[in-house]
Amino acid sequence: SAFKRLSHIPQLSTFGRGFGSASYGVSKLLYAAEFSDLPDDRFQAALRRAMAQLVDRGQPPNPSQPKFPGVAAQLLPGSPKEGGFGALPWQEHIRARHAWWGAFFVTAPVDTDIPWVRIGRAYLAADPDHPGLDRCCWWGPLAVFDSDKDTQRPATRCRPPPPPIRRMIAGLQ
Numbered sequence: 001s002a003f004k005r006l007s008h009i010p011q012l013s014t015f016g017r018g019f020g021s022a023s024y025g026v027s028k029l030l031y032a033a034e035f036s037d038l039p040d041d042r043f044q045a046a047l048r049r050a051m052a053q054l055v056d057r058g059q060p061p062n063p064s065q066p067k068f069p070g071v072a073a074q075l076l077p078g079s080p081k082e083g084g085f086g087a088l089p090w091q092e093h094i095r096a097r098h099a100w101w102g103a104f105f106v107t108a109p110v111d112t113d114i115p116w117v118r119i120g121r122a123y124l125a126a127d128p129d130h131p132g133l134d135r136c137c138w139w140g141p142l143a144v145f146d147s148d149k150d151t152q153r154p155a156t157r158c159r160p161p162p163p164p165i166r167r168m169i170a171g172l173q
Contacts, residue, residue, distance in 0.1 A: 018076060018084070029090070
């Protein structure tokens with residue numbers, strides 16, 4: 001893994017390992033997660049632990065001889081100029097990318113030629129009385145700011161929007 005390769009570079013300081021974990025260590029995860037949900041809690045915990053082991057102690061994931069940690073894991077993310085150690089706050093980064101796509105979705109021109117925006121908007125505007133559709137027409141243009149936990153629901157049973165639209169909605173909240 002990238003974290004293991006980075007741990008074998010003895011010249012890297014804590015800051016170097018932090019920047020390495022942010023750019024090289026999680027780059028594939030960041031790209032994949034931009035277009036999918038956040039990883040499950042177990043995976044997130046394992047990634048946080050691996051990042052802390054690498055940045056703080058220079059150890060590969062799951063070292064055989066753990067050492068006493070020097071810096072609390074929550075202090076590792078952030079720029080050194082702001083008191084961090086260069087590690088990327090990857091959960092926040094992924095949520096920010098979801099928000100960016102959501103903002104793009106709602107601000108694209110009405111007559112856009114971007115296929116995924118047109119399909120998503122058509123889905124949200126679908127007629128619930130159309131045979132075979134159990135979506136709700138109340139998902140209008142401003143409904144992207146509504147929440148899955150919102151207690152104000154229409155009287156009819158509605159299927160929630162598909163995962164890509166739900167991620168964009170959650171990113172905009």
